[in-house]
Structure formats: structure tokens, C-alpha cells
Amino acid sequence: MSEFLNASDAARRLGISIKALRLYEQRGLLAPIRSDAGWRAYGPGDLERASEIVTLRALGFSLAQVARILKGDASGLEPALAAHQGALEARLRELVEAIDGVRALRGDLAHGGAPSASDLTRMLALRPGLHVAFALPWPWGGEPFELRDIRPLTYVTGPLGSGKTRLAMRIADELDGAFLGLDRTADPSLMSTIAPTVALLVQDGATDTPALRALLTGLETTTPVVVDLVEQGLDKPTQEALIALLRRRGPDAPPLFVMTRSSSILDLDVLGPDETVLFCPANHAPPFRVAPYRGTPGYEALASCLATPEVRARTDSVIAVRR
Template structure:
């Protein structure tokens, strides 16, 4: 940390640290960070506060919950070993992918030196470690056959739209079109098999319990809805999971903890596409540059990729679609259907 650093505003501190201003307030609420205050009461971050914040950000990047971060900062490192081991595994995986990419490039150069011209597809696969997933498909009713294409599927994406916008059918069609994707519908909330799955698979049960412990330390509330969702997240073998109304059955605190968990997942984890109308799930202020928001408009015009800042394409429409968990609870279980269709 630069010893000559002046006190920074929350906006400046968040940019410097690479986290949101909301994250800094969350650290403060949990007693991990104590910024200074100006005479008028505004938060400012001096060298000591920025050093402390950078330590918190580094520990969070290892996948530690806020409670685990607090214990490590208090000199109790027993939570560190598993997180460091997981981080080591991620780095080893990245090193392996880089080594494989280097070998592909060397092979191309040998081929060129010997007069063999590689195919364009071979070149493309050699210069990137993994090609982005692209998908195109015919949209179902209410769009009736229009073509939709998504040229890059990120690790974390969101689908939103008002009631009756067709977003569930869109999500199902997207899951069907994507390679090795599974659609997880609202029937998960009444699925009676999750207990038996845990009883039959001790490894899965251990993974689920470990993830639940992390979430509860982060502020989540243990519930059947959360357990069923975590079972699905841990048990799914698909590379992409599309989840219908992920907030259903989850309290506000649980939704916040869940999103913290999903953003801290390892790079090797599957891609997730979350359908939601909750501002705790789709927090526009917390969106990362690599994340994508798809809006299904109220007037059944084509679904569009939202530009996530004020004035951007679809931004204001998304603002009107998402609401706090308290407001969302008023319409819990409401499903929009086409008249005459069962």
C-alpha cells in the first residue's frame, strides 16, 4: 500500500480495491473494517483502513465467508488450509491449461516450419485456452419463431422481466439450446427426493453441509428451500445450470449470502444462469464486468442483453422489474400464463 495515500472516499476506495462500495459497507457492518469519518460524518479510508480492506478482499478471494475472514484476522487460521488448498488447485488448473495452450502453439509453429498450413479452426483453438460458448435458437411463444443468439455465455448471467414476459419459456429454451445444460425449475421446492439423495451419497452430503455452513456464517437462514437449492448446485453434473426464480423459498439475508457465495466460486465451476426478479439476487450496483443480464421485455419484443448502467439499453426496464425481497414476497408463487393454456 502506498504510504503517501491520502484518505479516499468510498467510491475511490472501492475502485482502488476492485470491490463495490456496498461490499465495503458490508465489511463495516460485520465489524471487519472501521473507516474514519469527516467532520460532517462522511466515511473516508486512510492508509490503515485501506490496508485492512485489502487484506479482507484478499481473504474473500480465497472463498472465505465473512465469519471465516473475522477469525483469520483475529489470528485463528484453522479456516485457511482448505481455502488455500482450493486456491492452489485452481492455480494448478490454470497452469495446466496454459501449458496445453503453449504446446498447441509450438505444434502450429512446427507445422508452419515444415510447410503445413493449419486449418483456421485449429488456429482458433490454439490461441485461446477455451472457446466461448455461443448459442442460437428459435424463440418459443410469445415470440413465435424469432431467432435469438447469445455469443458468449459467462460464468454468471441473469434473466429477468415482468410477469407475463415469457422469461420462463425463454430460460427453458436457452437451457435446451446450450450444450450440456440443465433447467432447474420451481418443482425443486417440492422435490421429496433430496433427503434420500443425501442419505445415499455421503460425499454429496458432506459437500452440501460444508456449503450450508459457509452460507449460514455469511448470514443465510437454513431452510428447506436453501437445502434443496444447494443439493442441486452441488450434485449437478452439467456444465451449465439454468435456475428458475432462484430467490423462491429464500429469505432476504439468504439471497444476499447466496450471491456472495456464487461470486466467490472457483473458476472451474459450472456456468450459472439465474432467472430472478429480486434486487438481492440481481443487484445492478454489484454486477461485475464479466456478468450478463438478459431482459425479456413486457411488450414481447426480442429479449435483449442489457447495458448495465443508467441510460444503457434496457437498464431502466430492469430497474422496474426487480424489487427487494420484501416486495417480492407479495407476489411469491404468482405465475403468469397465457389465457386458455393449462
């Protein structure tokens, strides 16, 4: 059994969590053997298959899509590859711009010029992106807040009563974007536009519901969008299919902010480089970004705010009251 690894060592080698390995097994994507004592043991074949799953997840595929691809079904592969190509091309453009900037500064130095601090700062800012800066609304005390380098997909979360809804609405105002509240309804004029997307999601296991169509029509815009509890009215398979789709929007898509407390929407094990988590603490300290790595500031508090769709369904009617 020396060539086999236990779950902890296998997860460490793959750079994922034990929870992710368990999930892959539950979905029938992995089948580790059991030791005489009943412990899972992952051999070379299991690690190779798990590595393929991790790579496909990084491309934005849901687990249902991963299962089809591993069986040789390439349907749905083109949109993900196109989005990945777009992300690579965007990074290439950033690098070319940075190289041009460095070349210009070296040219100035060769002719006796000296770059200023602002010149050097601009050169190092490979991903300037959008940013917002404002005084935090109630329940905060007006502290200054700044969010730089806004990524294509930002999750906003926090415990009940933490002020995340007010923060999200303020971000929408500052970006001149749209805020989709919980009372969203589908725009009849956009039904034909979203029909291919609905069909793709249904193929990936989603349930075609009015809530899903209302959300999709609300996302049909070229401006930034902030969505209040994106999982509202969506079952677990639909949430999983939806977030896989949103991850494939690409770096040139307008910024999307999704408020959520669902672990199916915000899966800390699969966050990509174009995704950010914005956390609102329970004590009304200023919101801050949380890196998706255990032991980083705010990670444990963030993880405690997330729950499965089944658990979230039991707390839908809970209302936080500030006395």
C-alpha cells in the first residue's frame, strides 16, 4: 500500500481540500479503495483522475459537466474553452502593455530621464480594473471603504444583519450598475435571448423555473450587476449549474457581484483568479476581502456563514432585527 495515499496526503498533493475529494467520490467521479481498517486509499490512477477533475473545475465546469467530459461527451466544451481563451488573451494584453511600459521607462533612463513614483506604480499595475471608494453606509459609522481591482465575479457575504445588502446597493450605485433585488421578475422581451442559456443550464441539471429566468434576464446587460441572494428560488443542481456558467463569463464581461450564503454558489475550494470574496463581519467592522485559504484572516468566519442549499432553505424566513 506504499504507493497509495490517505485522503489528507492526496488532498495536499492535489492542492484541494478533503471535502472536495469526498464530493468527487459522492458524484461517482472517484472510487478510492478501502484499507483493511476502512480508510480511503488513493492510488496513482485516482490521483491522475482527481487531477483531471481539478483542472476541469478550474476551467469553470460544473461537476455534472466534468462527469460528461470524463465519459467522452464534449458537449458544452466550446463555451468554457472560449472563456478560458478570452482570459488568457486578456492577460496577454496586460503583459504586452506592461512590457511596453518598461521599455519606455528604460528608454527614458538611457536618455538621462528618471521615472517618477507614479510612472513606476502604473507600470506595476498589471490589472488596474475598476475601483470604488465611498463612506460606508449604516450600520457602519461612515468609515472610508475602497475596493480596487474589481474582478469579473465578486461574492458578497456575511452573517444576518451584517449590512451586506446595504453595501451591495451602494456598490451598484457607485458603479452606475443595476441592483437585482429579491422581487425580481423576468423581462418578457428577453425570453428568446436567454432561451439558449436556459437550455444549456437544463442540460447541466438545472430546473427551468421563473426564478431562474428572472435572474437570467436581469443579467442581460452591459453594465455592472449586483444580485441580492443569487440562490433565491433555485435548487441545488440549478445553483451548481448557474455558478459554473457565471464563472465562464470571461474577463471582459461587466463586473458581477452576487450576494450569497450558499456553499453551492460560493465553493471556497474552487475559486479562480478572476473571483473575489468580500466579507461583512458580524461586528460591523469594515468589509474586507478574504483569501480562500485556511488560516488566512477571516476565512473561518466566512466559512461559518455558508451552508448547503438544504440548510439555507430552513433559514429563508429568518429576519435579523437590530434593537
